[in-house]
Amino acid sequence: MDVGVSAMGSPEDRAAIVQLTIDYCWALDTGDWDALREVFTPDAVTDLGEGGQDGIEEIISRVSSALSRLDDSQHMVSTHQITIDGDTAVGRCYLHAQHIRKVTGGSPLFVVAGRYEDHYVRTPSGWRISQRRIVSMWTDGNLDVVQF
Amino acid sequence: MDVGVSAMGSPEDRAAIVQLTIDYCWALDTGDWDALREVFTPDAVTDLGEGGQDGIEEIISRVSSALSRLDDSQHMVSTHQITIDGDTAVGRCYLHAQHIRKVTGGSPLFVVAGRYEDHYVRTPSGWRISQRRIVSMWTDGNLDVVQF
């Protein structure tokens, strides 16, 4: 993805697209899987690590199985770069995701950091993510936290 | 607090509310306690850890006593989710707060991370925080940094 210097679009469109990336985080961290139906298109395609997902049901299955065994998680996104072209847009943002689980004999923390590379589309219900790919950039902490 | 998928409100209102959460951070990290009078209503109620605060004077007392003994601090907020309903709003955001103090025989760093859960109100002087609660999610580093 080459977003380059970003085209701004309207403040409303930009805010709505940034908000999708934020609502995704809170859906994951609060276990509100149904909220993801307001984030993605029904036929969204993602690569969230360990293979791809095709459609909202597979996306929900992927993130819920990964996160529901943790004690807690905190997905922080920032540094959004978005290019809007009419009713479609591409964008990327940085992720700092803390995974929290008490494990025997080690730290309860494991960070995954990277970037999301997204495609967005304007639908009759508002902007949605139609494609998402995570690129992991670094990890830190106790890998046992996310291994079962 | 169940914010769910967020209602956007006007770009101006959203920006003003997000800015409150940011101005709070800079007030704390620069020791500009009077700036907090532009962030909270005079009768704001908070729970910033270790018991609650009732009114701006107690809020200032709480944060100044906690932070003024450190060498430095960095409160970073991101991932804001806000729902605006006329002249009131609720919102939450993530916090990554680094506390910095040279201590004998250990790291000078202690991170507190969590979320702020807020209520906001529009006043004749602009939006203000009327209620704030911090929920700690994880900590990392040397606890001695924040113990005296």
Added chain:
Amino acid sequence: MDVGVSAMGSPEDRAAIVQLTIDYCWALDTGDWDALREVFTPDAVTDLGEGGQDGIEEIISRVSSALSRLDDSQHMVSTHQITIDGDTAVGRCYLHAQHIRKVTGGSPLFVVAGRYEDHYVRTPSGWRISQRRIVSMWTDGNLDVVQF
């Protein structure tokens, strides 16, 4: 720099200025040095650590030499406070910069965190950074990652 409680300006101006600080990050992390010509004025003056830079060519030389020897980097910015006064503005934001390089016998990670203190100017091509100073607040990890 005393930004204090921030003057908001128009949503479009604020978004454009925040975006400069973001486009800077992605330019650095993707090695897209030419993108910095859309971020700074040609005669911008910066202090990015280890002495100052005078003009865009010196800025590009400074950041490219510092980063091109790493395996990867992630500059995350947040918590922007901006005061706009017509065609000029001042602002500051927080930085959490991860530096990544495999080194023998140690962690591949070194974090530099701090704040950028900026001056901005509106030009015929849009807002640009005219002055930038980084203030380092804390570091963490393996210093060898950034030493050659």
